[in-house]
Amino acid sequence: MSTAEKIWPKGWPPEIRETPSRFKRAIGKYWVRRSSLCNDCGICVDLCPYGVHRKIGTKMLLPRDYRCIGFVCQETDHYCINKCPEKALTLIRNPMCDAMGDKRWTADLLISTWYQAETGEVPPGDLEYKVGDSGGGFDKLRFKFELEGERPKEIPDKKEISTSILLNRRNDKRPKVAISVPFYGGGMSFGSVSLTTMLARAKAAMAWNTFTCTGEGGYPEALVPYADYIITQVATGLFGVREETIQRARVVEFKYAQGAKPGLGGHLLGDKVTQAVAKMREAVAGSALFSPFPFHSVYSVEDHKKHVDWIKEVNPHALVAVKVSTPTDVDMVAVGSYYAGAHIIHLDGSYGGTGAAPNIAKKNIAMPIEYAIPKVHRFLIDEGIRDEMVIMASGGIRTAYDIAKAIALGADGAVIGTSELVALECIRCGNCESGRGCPRGIATTDPELTKLMELNWGAQRIINLFNAWHSQLVDILRRLGIQSIKDLVGRTDCLVHLDYM
Amino acid sequence: MPKKYHIDTRPTPPRFTPIGKSGVMDWRTGCLRCKRCAKTTCVYGVYNLRTFNSRQLADSIDYYCKNCFRCVQSCPVGLITKTINPEYLEMGDTYWTPDIISSTWYQAETGKIPVSGAGYGGPFVGDGFDDMWTDMSEIVRPTRDGIHGREYINTSIDLGRKLPYLSFNAEGKLISEPPSLVEIPLPIIFGELPMGNLNETIYLAIAQAAYRLGTFLVVTPEEFLRPYAQNIIPLLSQEVLNRNLEWVHEAKIIALPHSETIKQSIERIKTARSEAPVLVKLPLTPKAKELVTQLTMEGVDIVHVYADTHGRELESTSPRFIKEMVMEIHLHLVEKHMRDQVTLVASGGIAMAEHVAKIIICGADGVVIDLPLLVALECRLCKDCLQGESCPVEIQDIEPDWGAQRIINLMSAWHGQLLEVLGAMGLREIRRLRGEMGRAMFYQDLEREIFGAIFGEKRGDN
Ligand code: SF4
Ligand code: SF4
Numbered sequence: 001m002s003t004a005e006k007i008w009p010k011g012w013p014p015e016i017r018e019t020p021s022r023f024k025r026a027i028g029k030y031w032v033r034r035s036s037l038c039n040d041c042g043i044c045v046d047l048c049p050y051g052v053h054r055k056i057g058t059k060m061l062l063p064r065d066y067r068c069i070g071f072v073c074q075e076t077d078h079y080c081i082n083k084c085p086e087k088a089l090t091l092i093r094n095p096m097c098d099a100m101g102d103k104r105w106t107a108d109l110l111i112s113t114w115y116q117a118e119t120g121e122v123p124p125g126d127l128e129y130k131v132g133d134s135g136g137g138f139d140k141l142r143f144k145f146e147l148e149g150e151r152p153k154e155i156p157d158k159k160e161i162s163t164s165i166l167l168n169r170r171n172d173k174r175p176k177v178a179i180s181v182p183f184y185g186g187g188m189s190f191g192s193v194s195l196t197t198m199l200a201r202a203k204a205a206m207a208w209n210t211f212t213c214t215g216e217g218g219y220p221e222a223l224v225p226y227a228d229y230i231i232t233q234v235a236t237g238l239f240g241v242r243e244e245t246i247q248r249a250r251v252v253e254f255k256y257a258q259g260a261k262p263g264l265g266g267h268l269l270g271d272k273v274t275q276a277v278a279k280m281r282e283a284v285a286g287s288a289l290f291s292p293f294p295f296h297s298v299y300s301v302e303d304h305k306k307h308v309d310w311i312k313e314v315n316p317h318a319l320v321a322v323k324v325s326t327p328t329d330v331d332m333v334a335v336g337s338y339y340a341g342a343h344i345i346h347l348d349g350s351y352g353g354t355g356a357a358p359n360i361a362k363k364n365i366a367m368p369i370e371y372a373i374p375k376v377h378r379f380l381i382d383e384g385i386r387d388e389m390v391i392m393a394s395g396g397i398r399t400a401y402d403i404a405k406a407i408a409l410g411a412d413g414a415v416i417g418t419s420e421l422v423a424l425e426c427i428r429c430g431n432c433e434s435g436r437g438c439p440r441g442i443a444t445t446d447p448e449l450t451k452l453m454e455l456n457w458g459a460q461r462i463i464n465l466f467n468a469w470h471s472q473l474v475d476i477l478r479r480l481g482i483q484s485i486k487d488l489v490g491r492t493d494c495l496v497h498l499d500y501m
Numbered sequence: 502m503p504k505k506y507h508i509d510t511r512p513t514p515p516r517f518t519p520i521g522k523s524g525v526m527d528w529r530t531g532c533l534r535c536k537r538c539a540k541t542t543c544v545y546g547v548y549n550l551r552t553f554n555s556r557q558l559a560d561s562i563d564y565y566c567k568n569c570f571r572c573v574q575s576c577p578v579g580l581i582t583k584t585i586n587p588e589y590l591e592m593g594d595t596y597w598t599p600d601i602i603s604s605t606w607y608q609a610e611t612g613k614i615p616v617s618g619a620g621y622g623g624p625f626v627g628d629g630f631d632d633m634w635t636d637m638s639e640i641v642r643p644t645r646d647g648i649h650g651r652e653y654i655n656t657s658i659d660l661g662r663k664l665p666y667l668s669f670n671a672e673g674k675l676i677s678e679p680p681s682l683v684e685i686p687l688p689i690i691f692g693e694l695p696m697g698n699l700n701e702t703i704y705l706a707i708a709q710a711a712y713r714l715g716t717f718l719v720v721t722p723e724e725f726l727r728p729y730a731q732n733i734i735p736l737l738s739q740e741v742l743n744r745n746l747e748w749v750h751e752a753k754i755i756a757l758p759h760s761e762t763i764k765q766s767i768e769r770i771k772t773a774r775s776e777a778p779v780l781v782k783l784p785l786t787p788k789a790k791e792l793v794t795q796l797t798m799e800g801v802d803i804v805h806v807y808a809d810t811h812g813r814e815l816e817s818t819s820p821r822f823i824k825e826m827v828m829e830i831h832l833h834l835v836e837k838h839m840r841d842q843v844t845l846v847a848s849g850g851i852a853m854a855e856h857v858a859k860i861i862i863c864g865a866d867g868v869v870i871d872l873p874l875l876v877a878l879e880c881r882l883c884k885d886c887l888q889g890e891s892c893p894v895e896i897q898d899i900e901p902d903w904g905a906q907r908i909i910n911l912m913s914a915w916h917g918q919l920l921e922v923l924g925a926m927g928l929r930e931i932r933r934l935r936g937e938m939g940r941a942m943f944y945q946d947l948e949r950e951i952f953g954a955i956f957g958e959k960r961g962d963n
């Protein structure tokens with residue numbers, strides 16, 4: 001049995017099921033329009049391998065054009081636009097792409113993430129699924145092989161290559177927890193997202209043998225069956241933190257700061273504090289909840305160590321992760337966490353985050369994760385403690401390629417969040433905190449809006465996305481000739497930066 | 502603990518439907534007339550509240566739609582599509598972007614800090630102020646909790662000079678006389694507007710806001726501003742000074758444009774009123790650094806350096822950006838051991854709250870703002886007024902009270918954002934932010950330090 005097999009306790013690979021958009025019309029990069037010239041001959045149905053054209057009985061259905069691969073199809077022998085005998089079909093780029101997304105999450109990235117969540121596969125055609133358009137950091141980094149061009153045809157047997165990482169590298173007799181993919185889900189609290197969203201994430205984490213995190217809003221009972229795949233967060237507000245929640249966790253995360261609002265603490269607007277949320281957090285419904293910043297009992301590494309010791313005392317089997325943001329001295333902070341006894345240092349860079357935060361903080365405070373990773377990685381090497389710490393990176397990690405780049409820059413793995421929400425059809429409109437919350441039923445506790453999403457649909461979408469990512473990671477490793485993702489850590493020699501060529 | 506600085510905000514809606522980012526288009530042909538049309542389920546009731554203003558030719562939908570795309574995706578025949586309103590993209594220019602303008606409108610209307618979910622969507626780095634990040638404090642620094650009001654973060658600054666040292670006589674009695682300082686609760690002064698169909702009302706609105714906020718307006722004084730004299734910094738030309746000294750006697754601070762004869766002007770003011778601080782308005786030209794030093798030596802209390810509206814150096818063939826220039830002036834004054842003998846305020850290109858924090862980090866004590874005041878009054882920066890055309894938002898017809906409140910709201914939002922930055926850094930005094938370049942991270946430095954070490958030399962670097 002290979003190592004890869006050992007770490008898939010629940011059968012592998014997780015089942016992939018096609019899970020289309022829950023809305024009537026999915027959004028794609030192209031529009032295929034069928035004019036009245038169409039005589040329902042159905043030739044296009046046979047031509048298109050992507051299932052754009054369908055026929056029920058003798059009638060053609062509206063094209064499922066979000067699956068169309070666009071103008072690159074011209075080079076194939078199944079380009080329906082030219083082959084339609086009646087010239088009834090037209091193809092254009094979806095003009096709505098201009099109104100969607102932003103520099104970091106371009107319309108292409110949104111659409112490609114939806115595609116992966118629907119099919120579990122790497123997007124075909126010219127859909128950009130690796131980088132955004134921010135003009136720096138990950139978006140300017142490439143693996144050398146990418147510039148050499150050409151995709152290999154066959155994906156090898158996934159079992160040959162290991163994407164598993166260890167979350168405990170200290171020799172402290174605590175469990176050597178391993179996850180099968182080099183990423184886990186970051187904290188999103190009950191209150192900031194719906195229970196359905198939390199459960200969907202937990203189910204996906206279980207399917208892929210990784211973790212998701214409760215965030216700081218307490219540990220809803222419904223999550224207990226997934227306890228082995230859930231990280232409990234202890235944040236400054238201590239909302240819903242109890243001995244039993246710590247005891248059931250394999251990993252406990254201290255949130256000192258978060259990248260989206262570094263140094264600012266948490267804030268849940270009154271509208272989102274429904275009865276259920278208030279109960280969980282032992283607070284009053286309808287009134288805004290603040291988590292102060294920082295921990296008012298932590299002013300030194302010694303105090304920090306006391307906190308870590310407290311968790312280790314309450315749960316002798318738990319690993320401790322420390323989530324910090326990325327100030328100028330982030331390297332020192334990481335060393336401090338090592339001496340405090342943490343297993344994982346989780347660096348949360350400034351550009352990510354899912355919850356509501358002041359725009360001024362998201363844009364301006366603390367450094368992007370792309371700088372923080374090599375800075376901490378090198379410093380821990382110089383201090384001689386890199387081998388004992390696990391570095392997890394987050395804050396703007398959107399794609400499988402971002403994950404691989406973060407690892408090549410020096411992280412052990414990545415923590416993700418927004419991508420999972422995009423898999424659930426988040427469109428990044430940013431309205432998560434206004435009024436009743438997310439109009440698409442993801443980041444809301446509004447009873448009516450929450451109903452917009454079904455649990456199994458959501459879980460499967462995330463499972464599918466992870467599958468597409470896993471294939472890409474395996475593909476990257478294979479092209480680099482690396483057997484295990486663990487050997488990619490710090491391999492900056494595999495990367496190039498487009499501004500430095 | 503000093504009394505908390507409180508700004509009274511009040512929702513102050515715009516008079517015209519603002520230009521929104523969203524463009525929604527819906528077609529009639531093919532409509533199935535569904536019982537539950539996608540439009541009825543808009544969470545924000547955008548379609549139900551829809552109005553069309555025929556005078557302004559503005560559809561409210563473009564302003565109120567929150568871009569969630571649900572209606573687009575829920576219409577079974579795909580009749581609803583969205584674009585970006587081209588009128589929105591045309592607003593302002595490359596520096597004063599549509600996003601800055603509409604965010605300023607939001608703040609002027611609500612007095613609230615712009616907040617949103619889903620991370621930051623902008624570019625990794627940009628020009629001007631967008632190539633630096635501010636620091637934050639992790640774990641091991643003193644407590645700070647100013648943002649939600651449990652601890653006080655002070656945003657006041659002093660206008661005026663401070664003595665480099667105190668002198669005592671043989672008996673140990675203090676003989677130096679500390680010059681008078683004027684404290685303002687915000688590091689922000691209002692300045693003259695570079696455009697707009699300007700009339701009395703507009704300046705009355707700004708002066709009233711300055712009065713209610715406890716700050717100043719630097720302006721060529723006119724009679725109608727007399728009721729606000731305590732909050733006016735009159736900008737007096739040599740010629741006016743020769744004619745009458747009325748404003749010199751009335752104002753707390755007196756401003757002079759920089760000129761060949763600046764020395765005589767200063768003399769004249771100091772003779773008339775030795776205690777009033779003097780501000781000199783100086784263009785940021787290649788000579789600015791030397792001139793600031795010289796003015797400081799000559800006893801000027803406050804120097805107001807100004808760049809163009811995009812923050813660019815004046816009279817230069819390869820203009821530098823205001824932040825680099827202020828940095829240079831600040832460091833030069835520090836080197837000459839005279840930094841505290843002068844207050845340095847800067848203007849030109851200060852468009853957002855973050856610019857205030859950043860220019861202070863680069864060494865200014867405070868800022869003077871102009872265009873944001875105009876935008877708070879609904880200006881769209883179309884510059885039609887500069888062509889002598891009529892203003893699309895009839896800015897000349899505002900009520901001073903309405904205008905003042907919009908400006909106050911904007912300043913409250915900026916104040917709140919300064920607290921966010923200071924709070925994150927663990928600072929309780931904006932005075933301590935000045936020149937703290939070590940608590941900021943600059944793109945060039947990070948690239949060199951981190952990516953340079955990995956990838957070698959950057960393309961185009963020399
Ligand atoms: S252009 Fe190609 S991918 Fe698109 S609908 Fe036609 S056959 Fe399918
Ligand atoms: S409100 Fe918008 S950005 Fe927030 S989760 Fe929902 S769809 Fe995503």
Ligand code: SF4
Pocket residue numbers: 527531532533534535537538539540575576577578579580581
């Ligand atoms: S949902 Fe679409 S088809 Fe139905 S009534 Fe509305 S516009 Fe017409």
Ligand code: SF4
Pocket residue numbers: 439525542543544545546547548565566567568569570571572573
């Ligand atoms: S996009 Fe969303 S907010 Fe805008 S009109 Fe449609 S449903 Fe309403």
